[in-house]
Amino acid sequence: MTLLLRALKTADTSNRDEVLIPAYTCYSVAASVVKAGLKISVYDLDPQTLRPDRDSLKNAAGNKTLAIVYQHLFGIPQPREDFHDIAVEHGIPLIEDAAQGLGGLLNGKQLGTMGDFGIFSFGRGKPLPIGAGGALTGRKDILDAVPIMSSAKGVRRLVTSVAVQALSYPFLYGIMEKLPLGLGKTVFDPGFTISGMPSMMKILSKSSLAGMESLNAHRRTIAGIYQARLDSARRVKEHAGSLPVYTRFPFFAESKLVSSQLYRLGVRRMYPEAISEEPVIRTYLANSDQPAPGAKQIAESLVTLPTHSRITPPIARIIAAGLQEEYHC
């Protein structure tokens, strides 16, 4: 994301230095903008659908906006149409953040192929969870200017990746997060280093691609179990024609609390605060006066349920029953 933003900034001729991102997203999206030397601006989200609040988006986009980032959080497809006219009006590109969307479809189209650029992550918990790395696709004129970075820390990353796979049994989740691997933490760190994907990881990602479809199918089966048991009014409303990935299954618990029993089963809150509320990130906001009540509501009421390969249907039923009891749903 940072390399792409730098390339867009280099190609820009009209002094644009703000990147418009969702007010509820991964903190590393905000960090990428800061790392690229740009300012963050945010648009609010509808807490029922996770789609943009159009008024907020229109209000936030302007002649300083370099690009708009739109995302498929949890691999739940979001339509490009919500953004397209605004991007065209301002003559700026749409960056489709499909970090969680690889393998998902919207009306038959692959997530990550609908924006001017597509971004994919291969980190832990992503559709292709090899532990590190990612991919960037899109307009050749800009991508040609993105430098190929040398790879670093290949062995450490591979070991981390293997450890993550080996320890991903639901009941070992808590233990895994206590290891000094930085797992399960949401941190805002614009000081991160940028490096290429080590060649070992590239080989691993290629060979894992074949298994991704079956992992995604498994995730959908587990999500189906949650859907059948949990109050439909407290689930994210999906767009017609969606084939989601469900990297995790989002549910509006209407509470910030996750009991220790649900925690042990892998139930987690997602990002602790909206981008617009996080005190350090706020210092980088170009539009900190823009209200984002939807994002705040999401941050305060959303919990997410695991769908990965170690979650069997009986475990999913135990998790759903735990939620029903805890949140009266």
Ligand SMILES: Cc1ncc(COP(=O)(O)O)c(C=O)c1O
């Ligand atoms: C929507 C979204 N964008 C970007 C990222 C960042 O991906 P990475 O972990 O590869 O930096 C994440 C990670 O959780 C994400 O969920």
